[in-house]
Amino acid sequence: MIPGLILRGVGGAYWVHEADGRVTAAKPRGIFRRRRLSPLPGDRVFCTESGDDDFPYTIEEIAERRNALVRPPVANLERCFITVALADPAPDFELVDKLGIICRVHNIEPLIIWTKTDLAPEELAGHRLQYTASGWPQYESSLEQQPVASLEAEIDGHLVSFAGASGTGKSTLTNALLGEEVMAAGEISEKLGRGRHTTRHVELFRSGRGWIADTPGFSQLELDQLGILPEETIQGYPEFEHYAPACRFPGCRHIQEPDCAVRQAVADRPELIPRYDRYTLFRELLEAEEPWLLRRRRGQLPPPGLPLSSNRF
Template sequence: MAKQFSTNPDALRIIRGVGGNYWVRSASGEELQVQAPGIFRNQAVRPMPGDLVLCEATSDELIPLRMTDITERSNELPRPPLANLDLLWILIPLAKPEPDLWMLDKMLTIAYAQNISCRIIFTKQDLVDSSACALAEVYARAGFVVNLSDPTSHALHEELRSELHNRFVALAGPSGAGKSTLLNAILEGDYMPTGEISEKLRRGKHTTRHSELFPVRGGYLADTPGFSSLDLAQAGVTEESLVQSYPEIWDKQNDCRFLSCKHLHEPGCAVRGAADIDAGRLERYQAFRELLEKDKAYERKRN
């Protein structure tokens, strides 16, 4: 994973973009508006929040900086537009609403294609019995970083606070996943009022017009409204990266009868065979099939 902050000491991070206007945060913490030159538009270059940019001074007191270059991105999401994420926290409720595992797998697939590390946080543990928590074990066995959370998960909250340091972390998850509750727990006592961040992120969930990064503990935090509605191909997902984003399928495919097995209808498919005898694998396999078929349908439509 690429480092969170550019090794170029002169690079500034775009923290907000609204209607073609951009703001960066200086080393001293000052927010400054920056111009995007017309040549960017001519070359179809679109600055994004999270971009690390080089700037020069202008004579305009209101817009004191002008972008001269955008450093190479480690990753990017087109909606909402975000670049250079270090980590994605995916929050999935175990109850109220019921967990949407297809959405979870889709977000994991997109994150894998974009080289974004993930942490899955199953929330509302206090509302379910131990059998519902077995869901977390399915993803942990597949190799993902998984946590169970409720309002009293103090050790996890401290771990997440540490993880924010010097990183660009984004939140993802359905409405009702408990993002505000988690934020109120992990940002307690931060120099930026917890309620202010929670309220801004909550408002952000209802608009995809712009993205905004909030400085927290030496790093940045952002919400990802609209992320889960992305088309796979639009997010850079290929058939190969889709398979690779399912570690239990990637590891098993060498046991298939045919090297060209797509793990759909082919005889002697070891992936299907393993799914048939493991309920956890079966649910993941069904999500994999649906994502693969949707990706193929998108490709046919595009061509």
């Protein structure tokens, strides 16, 4: 079978990229529809020749997934560049932390890019300090200096996406990374008459030996809507996860339990306070939701790690 990567899917039709760079239109076998399993951009697939000129390939198999998200609909994301502007718009740290939680729960590595550092350079050090203990890589970007080479190194061989509030410079950085390629893709889309749809669908763009997923709407996120469970909140805070094994109670929530190593660490290290306060905010918000409702919403995500092999259909 022919191995490929799904770059884009619209209305049941897919673009499959092969190692030699060719992109071929494909339709999945009916079995996927009957199982309510759709290939997603980012899926590794195996195809056969269909004999149909319009859709020369049939998608026969979807390789096991690292993860799969509904919003944005994309599979196998490995890294997420969280963009935060220093001003215009002002930083939304709750959004940053929510993105961090979602990333870690779905096995995606978060990275932070502080953008528009030309607008409020004096605030950068304080913002960075909040995230130092998380261990997440942090980059800076301004009109004069974009961290293109560093980001290219982070993208190399991986599937990444940008996420962050509107106006924080995602498109600006994506264009800097993709240069003419994305414009070329835009011209092709006009010829194919799909220009109108460009913001509504995820599409993967080549960047060196990696891929950037252009994902509209990654910023409108509510943890409860995504089915994140209260006890998973801590995963977005690796600096607290690190202390948790030393807590007195195994199920410690790190909020009011006695002999809590996380609370002790926060008392000793004031730079941990802002993220700790948001941790407790999100944890308590999720604890106020019905657990069964959260689990059901989580269950509506596309199945990750579902190996499908043709000999089973």
